[in-house]
Amino acid sequence: MILYQTLSISGVECEVCVAFEGRTKCLTVRGEDEVQAVQTGRDNACSFVTVGRAEAFRCAGMPPSSTMCRRL
Numbered sequence: 001m002i003l004y005q006t007l008s009i010s011g012v013e014c015e016v017c018v019a020f021e022g023r024t025k026c027l028t029v030r031g032e033d034e035v036q037a038v039q040t041g042r043d044n045a046c047s048f049v050t051v052g053r054a055e056a057f058r059c060a061g062m063p064p065s066s067t068m069c070r071r072l
Helices: 002-008 034-049 052-060
Strands: 012-020 023-031 066-071
Touching: 012 034, 012 052, 023 034, 034 052, 034 066
Parallel strands: none
Antiparallel strands: 012 023, 012 066
């Protein structure tokens, strides 16, 4: 079921980059709309550039350093 739902998303695809304390991570994600895709991309990218809950919480509260989205 989860695989089907993941493959059936056809709204938007975004490259989302996060810069946090000198570390940067960019990910390409898909979502039903741009807001969802950017939020998911930011949250996932933050998990790569943070250590511990406090950093993850601060990173998640910051806007992405860049985003580029396109309709699918």
